Amino acid sequence: MFSILKNQRSRAELYSGSMQNAPQALQGLRNHLNQLNKSEETYNQEYLDRKKIVVPPTFFEKIGIRTLPDWVLLGFFTSYGILALVFSLYLTRFAGENRLPVLGVVGVLAIALGLIIAMIIIRMA
DSSP: OHHHHHHHHHHHHHHHHHHHHHHHHHHHHHHHHHHHHHHHHHHHHHHHHHHHSOOOOOHHHHTTOOSHHHHHHHHHHHHHHHHHHHHHHHHHHHHTTOHHHHHHHHHHHHHHHHHHHHHHHHHHO
16 A cells, blocks of 8 residues: 555656646747747748749740750750761661662651650659
8 A cells, every 4th residue: 555655656746747847848839839830931921922023934944844854855855866867877878879768767767766765764754
């Protein structure tokens, strides 16, 4: 019995000590909440201010290039187009009189391979 009473008294002292600290802890939490509310108001106002500023779209934004995958595809197609053009000029140099069929085959293969690689890039990005 005595041990139970002693145990209950120690718990009561622990709770009374925490009750004395509770108003300070509550005030600290209220201060933190007020700081968070002020930060939220600041961010909201900054967002609204930035939204009011109308920036004219750049050339690339007008044609639809806004994100990193768009830039990656633009770089790929530019370099691939140059490579396909150089390759087709190289093959037509040695084709002789049959240049038109060679250009057609090279063009179709270049477009097909370019689309396959572009789909892989889109899928991975």
